[in-house]
Amino acid sequence: AQKITQTQPGMFVQEKEAVTLDCTYDTSDQSYGLFWYKQPSSGEMIFLIYQGSYDEQNATEGRYSLNFQKARKSANLVISASQLGDSAMYFCAMREGRSGNTPLVFGKGTRLSVIA
Amino acid sequence: GAVVSQHPSRVICKSGTSVKIECRSLDFQATTMFWYRQFPKQSLMLMATSNEGSKATYEQGVEKDKFLINHASLTLSTLTVTSAHPEDSSFYICSVKDRTLNQPQHFGDGTRLSIL
Numbered sequence: 001a002q003k004i005t006q007t008q009p010g011m012f013v014q015e016k017e018a019v020t021l022d023c024t025y026d027t028s029d030q031s032y033g034l035f036w037y038k039q040p041s042s043g044e045m046i047f048l049i050y051q052g053s054y055d056e057q058n059a060t061e062g063r064y065s066l067n068f069q070k071a072r073k074s075a076n077l078v079i080s081a082s083q084l085g086d087s088a089m090y091f092c093a094m095r096e097g098r099s100g101n102t103p104l105v106f107g108k109g110t111r112l113s114v115i116a
Numbered sequence: 117g118a119v120v121s122q123h124p125s126r127v128i129c130k131s132g133t134s135v136k137i138e139c140r141s142l143d144f145q146a147t148t149m150f151w152y153r154q155f156p157k158q159s160l161m162l163m164a165t166s167n168e169g170s171k172a173t174y175e176q177g178v179e180k181d182k183f184l185i186n187h188a189s190l191t192l193s194t195l196t197v198t199s200a201h202p203e204d205s206s207f208y209i210c211s212v213k214d215r216t217l218n219q220p221q222h223f224g225d226g227t228r229l230s231i232l
Binding site: 035037042043044045047050091095101103104105106107108109 | 148150158159160161162165207209211213220221222223225226228
């Protein structure tokens with residue numbers, strides 16, 4: 001079974017509008033972390049935002065916010081005021097356990113295209 | 117500035133060549149590094165976990181004799197693709213676990229390997 005599910009292969013959004021990228025996860029661990037990364041066409045992985053399983057408040061980083069619904073096991077990324085430079089692949093990822101020595105497991109990604 | 121340096125960024129070589137990819141942690145000592153592979157239009161898949169001073173742990177389906185990992189120091193891990201073939205053409209990217217549990221893994225910029 002997939003641990004991270006991103007159901008939107010591609011999304012379009014108008015410049016300056018907000019967009020939500022969906023992510024659901026599956027784990028039996030009580031302690032885990034959820035991450036979102038942006039991957040432009042050049043390939044580098046750019047960290048956007050982190051949510052810990054014990055964090056009660058939704059994470060925010062500038063124009064990025066994470067809509068964390070623990071009971072539903074979802075961790076959707078919200079990008080406000082989209083910019084042309086936001087066009088890229090977006091990956092949701094999870095790290096299970098407390099130690100931090102476990103690797104990230106990635107979803108299949110969502111390709112976001114921002115339209116002028 | 118960059119936390120992880122990965123070199124080379126791009127390799128084009130003939131079938132049968134062995135290719136070495138370096139991943140350096142610039143900011144701190146890293147006892148654990150991760151190697152991922154990404155085929156075009158796909159997600160990042162973990163290949164192996166590199167542990168300083170001990171043998172790497174490979175994921176199921178990854179040939180350890182094909183993909184040699186050496187983590188000889190606290191700042192350097194190398195991945196050698198031995199006798200590379202066209203099907204090994206892919207994007208290889210390393211990551212370093214941050215010292216702080218809640219921080220993301222830091223990724224190198226990746227190596228695009230093309231085997232002719």
